[in-house]
Amino acid sequence: MAGSSIMETLFQRTLDDIIKGLRLQLIGESAFISKAMEEIRREIKSTDPHTKSTALQKLTYFNSVHGLDMSWAAFHVVEVIGSSRFAHKKIGYLAASQSFHDGTDVMLLITNQLRKDLTSTNEFEVSLALECLSRIATLDLARDLTPEIFTLLSSSKNLVRKKAIGVILRVFGVYPDAVRVCFKRLVENLESPDPQMVSATVGVFCELASKDPGSYLPLAPEFYKILVDSKNNWILIKVMKIFAKLVQLEPRLAKRVVEPICEHMARTGAKSLMFECVRTIVTSLAEYESAVKLAVVKIRELLIDDDPNLKYLGLQALSIVASKHLWAVLENKEVVIKSLSDADPNIKLESLRLVMAMVSDSNVSEISRVLVNYALKSDPEFCNEILGSILSTCGRNFYEKIIDFDWYVSLLGEMSRIPHCQKGEEVENQFIDIGMRVKDVRPELVRVARDLLIDPALLGNPFLNRILSAAAWVSGEYVEFSKNPFELMEALLQPRTSLLSPSIRAVYIHSAFKVLIFCLHSYFFQRKTIASSSLSSNDLAQGVSDSVSVRESPKGSGSATCEAPANELDGGFNPRIPSQLSKDIPTGNGDDMIVTHGQTSSFASLEKNSFTEDSISNLLNLIEMALGPLSVSHEIELQERARNILGFIELIKQEIPGSLDQGEGNFEREQLKASEVINVMRDAFSKELGPVSISAQERVPVPDGLMLNENLCDLEKICGDVQLPSTSSFSLGTPHSKEKIGVSLLNLQSKEESEPSTESTSLLAEHRKRHGLYYLSSEKNEISSTDYPPANEMKLQDDLHDDAEDLVKLTEQSLVPKKKPNHAKPRPVVVRLDEGDEVSIVAKKPDSKDDLLSGAVRDVLFGNEAIPTSSRRNPSDKSSSKRKGKEKVNIDLPSELKENLGDEEKPDLGNPSSRRSKHRTHGKERRHRSPGKNDEEREENVQKEKQKSSHRHGRHKARQRADGPLNVVAQAAVIPDFLL
């Protein structure tokens, strides 16, 4: 037995052998490792501590570098930690800090060993234990070892004290009650003459303050002293980080710290400290103009530096400044724009962000144009970043930066055609959103949508599917603005649509339905117009209005009246409806007459597109041909919609052939049925869809007898695999019950009629000829852009081959803040329902751990003043039951508290004003007491009882001087007004 152990020891491979062997191995790495692991498993069970620890060391190495599991060896780790030799212990602690975690069950076994090592006389053993504890401390460990750590906090050995300070962070984190014991000692270390102690302590406070800055406000005088006195850059950086947090809570602090920070910034040669100063100023002290100016000078230094790191940080600082001081960005715009073409993606992104920050309503079109052209040339990733930021900037706050929506819509179209574009979803949303919100832009929107739809090449790009679906919806919903519905229909039904996903095809089919209804309606209307005009030699419009009002008046008024109550209910969240109602109801039939006037003249112009029998029956045939196969599709949505439309055609077809043979005389009667059906459908579709307020749902009263809390689990089981089509949210037509005559839409249409129609049947033929082939729509018809000033037409040409220099040149003028230019056209109305359409950001509640910690810290710093909260009560409850080793330290706390309470605080808990007056009445030395001091005194008493307080009195007095008089503000009751 002994022999084998010796043999094992003699022939054991050390870690170095393993490492060397691993590099020389011939059997393959994994085989070598598994062989070594076999050895380790054997050796680690050895009774010889040396063999065991070497095995553990090898295992630790494999775990760290090769990622092998070592949780199985947890018990062996505990054994090695227990070894008396330092070398073994060290290996054990390393292994423990690497592999132990909250769930490790042997953790309980090391408490005593840790305690032993923490109280060891060998400072290296102590520091090993501290290091390990800083990684693995759990609630139990922290609770049990807090007394030892408390003692070590004032150790005379720097190495140990430093590490004890470090451990505190972890201990506070897992066991907030430790704050009550250790906090004062920690604060004392802030004033240590040894910069290492200060550094360590400030580091801990920086971490603590980053989670809950409010609790550490009372320590501001100490931090201020360090900020002014310290010469150590590392400490200064940390202190500044703390102040950056504190200043946001206590603006009066800013006045005091801004000066020393500026001083440091001007004086220091270290870039890290300088950058920290800059960052502190731009994040937390942005209202101090002179400081910001200084900081911007420094930022500029960073920006023109060759080091990409400094440049990047400079840009970052600039983008923080941008929100409050845009001038800083404009001052450096040249650098910013040049950085757009930097090789470093970080820098590119930052500068893009800055460029977007410079966007205003006067230069948005130029910047966007430049950026889109730049996106064409850049790599896909950055291209999408550019597009994304354009979309989000332009879309922000209901497109507040956009004045010329026609331009913006065509920009969206242009962006969709960029080959790398992957922003389909955003473009889709904006397309539909603009369509619904901005009435005036619809003609242009339909034109852009048409250009996208008829291009068969776009159908193959999966990223564009969403955009196409939006385009299809737009052109179906606003088909009355379309120049050529037949062409649109062909585009919607072209063969390559089979490449689309079913949900998007469903949108296509539904849009086709809408287009069909529009065509049929126009056709019948036209026939009737001709018929009536031939019947009576009256004035054309009069005849039409007669015939139409005969047809429409009963229904029109009927629907209007029965609709009124229903609409009034909706009116709450859709302001559009009341306005329509007021237009509709009072005028009644008179309105209809106006409409028909408009319509007749519009049909006169549409006649060139000719809604003839031929074209209509062609259209019907086309639809039947294209949708026939889909009526047996496996996709439910597709099948149903296809069948709907086919069924409708069936219905209509019975009427139409008859009508073709009929004489003029009985035409009207024969067609009455068909036209009535079509009118019903038309009315259904012409009801405008408006944007819906996000709070709309809340405003609908819950009907009686509706159980919203009823368990729907059973239903879920049934519907589990049915996927809702994503498009249903916007593509559903309005239900028949709410049918309504879209007066406003038709009015709009009459506006368009004045424009000459450039489309001709020859174009249609051409389109048909090329159907399915790759071609880009070359026609850039300038429909409505004629009444706009030409937006840098020439520049557009240049942009295509410019580089960064040209970018600078191009944006030169646009980035200069201009006076509001005179727009040829006023900004169209953008429908916004409620100001707060954005989702309000719910402040994240700090988790309970933080709550406990900050509660404890406040408790210590502010004494007993704070109103006891549940979060505070919890730990104390817990601690009273669980506390074991701690009693000897804070056993006299309760009495101290009582003492303090009795002293002066008890009657006016949380009432600062009365408190203040009370203070006044007290003696002179009392007046300067800050709440934080109570605790200090208490702590002092603790110390006194430990016969240690002699040296602390002097400092206490010094602090007292630093503390100013109390403040009137409620908040100031807890924040000593030390600096004012």
Place this chain on the structure above:
Amino acid sequence: MIRAVIVMNNQGKPRLSKFYDFQPVEKQQELIRCVYEVLRTRAENMSNFIQANSIFGPDAWLVYKNYATLYFIFVFDSSENELAMLDLMQVFVETLDKCLSNACELDIVFNFSKVGKGLKCNHAGPKINDLVAQLIAHDFLSELLSELNCLLVELLGFCIFLASNLI
């Protein structure tokens, strides 16, 4: 706070990894892989900072530096200064360099690992302290030791792995 220190070669093989909040081994390996995927795409003379939120969760930054065939990577959050981290890394690397070359290559490294760790520790503290003092005026060592990381002592232990892997 520094959240992790990773040293890997330019093929993505980890040489030293230290995560200051516990991560299961598989997760560690995955994180290292992710970091490598990010780093390999970056050319030389680009900035050394990367926002690492996608890898390490919110508020994570990563500073890396390429020395010869090795990447040194520090992961930290917003309570650290980026440039200070870069300096710290420089100190770290120079310390390693100094230790290893002074240590007469492997022999002393082996001695180092086998015997007299306490002794070495005795020296390590002040020695590196002086070094740091020479290198830059800042006292980074205290940070190293105090900032929960307890980097140094373990680090010296790991020098061995590192060195023998490099050679």
